[in-house]
Amino acid sequence: MKRDEYWQQFEEAPPIDCLKMKYDIQARIYEETKDMSWAERREYFRAGSDRYHDVNGQGRTEDRQLIVCEDSEGYRPKEP
Numbered sequence: 001m002k003r004d005e006y007w008q009q010f011e012e013a014p015p016i017d018c019l020k021m022k023y024d025i026q027a028r029i030y031e032e033t034k035d036m037s038w039a040e041r042r043e044y045f046r047a048g049s050d051r052y053h054d055v056n057g058q059g060r061t062e063d064r065q066l067i068v069c070e071d072s073e074g075y076r077p078k079e080p
Contacts, residue, residue, distance in 0.1 A: 032044070
């Protein structure tokens with residue numbers, strides 16, 4: 001299948017307003033979590049993460065940790 005033929009199959013698809021979808025999701029999450037304590041919000045997002053990993057077949061392991069930042073191999077701080 002050539003490149004032009006591939007994209008022609010999507011011409012009938014309705015357009016997607018990605019920003020509206022993003023704002024709608026953010027508003028829904030805000031409404032669901034606005035009255036929660038910090039611990040309740042943490043559990044809310046942990047449960048969402050578990051659902052995501054279950055759907056994608058990755059499962060959840062107890063030793064999985066949140067990675068906040070990884071140092072790049074190419075990054076070296078300047079020496080004084």
